[in-house]
Amino acid sequence: MEQAQKRIYLSPPHMTGREMDYIKDAFDSNWIAPLGPHVDAFEKEVAAYAGVKGALALSSGTAAMHLGLKLLGVGSGDTVFCSSLTFSASANPIIYQGATPVFIDSEPQSWNMCPVALKMAFEAAENNGKLPKAVIVVDLYGQSADYDRILEICDHYGVPVLEDAAEALGATYKDRKCGSFGKVGVFSFNGNKIITTSGGGMLLSDDEDMIAKARFWATQARDPAPHYQHSEIGYNYRMSNLLAAVGRPQLEEIETRVEKRRSIFDRYQEALGSIPGVDFMPEASFGRANRWLTVMTLDPEITGLKPMDVIDELSQSNIEARPVWKPMHLQPVFQYTPFFSAGKKELGNGKEFFETGLCLPSGSSLSENDQEWILLFLQKCLQEKSDYIKVCRNY
Numbered sequence: 001m002e003q004a005q006k007r008i009y010l011s012p013p014h015m016t017g018r019e020m021d022y023i024k025d026a027f028d029s030n031w032i033a034p035l036g037p038h039v040d041a042f043e044k045e046v047a048a049y050a051g052v053k054g055a056l057a058l059s060s061g062t063a064a065m066h067l068g069l070k071l072l073g074v075g076s077g078d079t080v081f082c083s084s085l086t087f088s089a090s091a092n093p094i095i096y097q098g099a100t101p102v103f104i105d106s107e108p109q110s111w112n113m114c115p116v117a118l119k120m121a122f123e124a125a126e127n128n129g130k131l132p133k134a135v136i137v138v139d140l141y142g143q144s145a146d147y148d149r150i151l152e153i154c155d156h157y158g159v160p161v162l163e164d165a166a167e168a169l170g171a172t173y174k175d176r177k178c179g180s181f182g183k184v185g186v187f188s189f190n191g192n193k194i195i196t197t198s199g200g201g202m203l204l205s206d207d208e209d210m211i212a213k214a215r216f217w218a219t220q221a222r223d224p225a226p227h228y229q230h231s232e233i234g235y236n237y238r239m240s241n242l243l244a245a246v247g248r249p250q251l252e253e254i255e256t257r258v259e260k261r262r263s264i265f266d267r268y269q270e271a272l273g274s275i276p277g278v279d280f281m282p283e284a285s286f287g288r289a290n291r292w293l294t295v296m297t298l299d300p301e302i303t304g305l306k307p308m309d310v311i312d313e314l315s316q317s318n319i320e321a322r323p324v325w326k327p328m329h330l331q332p333v334f335q336y337t338p339f340f341s342a343g344k345k346e347l348g349n350g351k352e353f354f355e356t357g358l359c360l361p362s363g364s365s366l367s368e369n370d371q372e373w374i375l376l377f378l379q380k381c382l383q384e385k386s387d388y389i390k391v392c393r394n395y
């Protein structure tokens with residue numbers, strides 16, 4: 001019963017053991033600054049991995065989203081289309097730039113932006129005589145969106161894409177890496193992501209002039225003059241050399257981490273997939289997800305359970321689970337924002353995924369024992385309820 005004592009987290013930081021060597025190197029060279037050799041190397045390594053020409057290491061994925069939108073020219077009075085089913089950091093930078101979001105629903109096969117709903121939104125925008133300035137496409141829970149279809153629509157209207165691949169480092173779409181599909185792309189290295197620098201992010205682009213411009217803004221927009229001269233408003237968004245040192249050894253192990261997270265997913269699916277009413281977030285045939293988080297769904301009619309019932313139950317056994325992201329179009333802060341549903345339901349597929357889905361512990365450091373322990377609890381919790389319902393129905 002020893003396992004029950006310590007809490008099992010959803011996606012805790014996973015250190016390789018080599019981080020301290022890299023940090024020691026940073027200390028020994030006294031590069032304790034928001035720039036330095038580890039930052040330069042980390043940028044090159046991430047760009048090479050994602051298959052893009054340029055990368056800029058920043059203090060967070062959110063900062064990368066913000067500068068990405070600024071690069072695409074998003075400003076006051078503009079509109080930006082954005083996936084609705086996502087974490088708020090996908091959408092908040094639209095507001096930072098004084099622009100207005102329009103939220104787009106998910107398709108069932110990947111839970112990502114529905115190309116049909118996107119097309120409807122474009123047609124409505126065209127009729128109103130005002131196209132969006134950019135489209136933010138999220139690769140949810142580490143699975144790519146359907147880029148061939150989405151880019152075809154966006155190219156038709158001449159509107160650039162910002163790919164929010166914060167959760168999708170290591171995932172692919174038709175054998176090409178996530179993060180490389182937009183005019184600009186974003187990764188996050190927050191504490192819960194597949195690699196972590198405690199906090200951090202990366203902006204990616206094939207356009208090296210864009211990366212240079214973002215680097216300028218991120219470093220307080222200092223004009224090339226010996227005195228402190230500024231012709232533009234800047235930000236203090238650079239990643240520290242110490243934190244880049246933490247990220248580098250983890251990036252070397254990204255493929256093993258993807259394998260591990262995928263095998264964790266498989267194990268949940270094998271053990272629980274045959275219980276009536278239990279299902280999992282699908283993997284679309286066009287890509288290979290990194291399965292950042294395993295998302296399980298519960299049919300409330302069949303299982304008699306809502307995600308929070310199971311989350312509370314697990315929590316009492318010291319196991320952390322979480323609901324699926326609450327879609328942006330259902331958030332109080334965005335209550336008057338337009339939304340394009342993917343189907344007949346006014347509030348979309350996203351609402352259903354939110355109401356039926358929960359995220360299970362998926363960290364690449366999760367031990368077999370711990371997963372076994374989680375499975376025991378889930379089987380008990382799901383099976384008991386299902387037996388109970390069967391009995392009730394027979395009365």
Ligand SMILES: *Cc1c(COP(=O)(O)O)cnc(C)c1O
Nearest residue numbers: 060061062087089090166188190
């Ligand atoms: C984590 C995350 C972000 C933000 O990244 P931070 O590094 O935490 O600022 C943006 N979008 C999505 C989808 C995320 O999951």
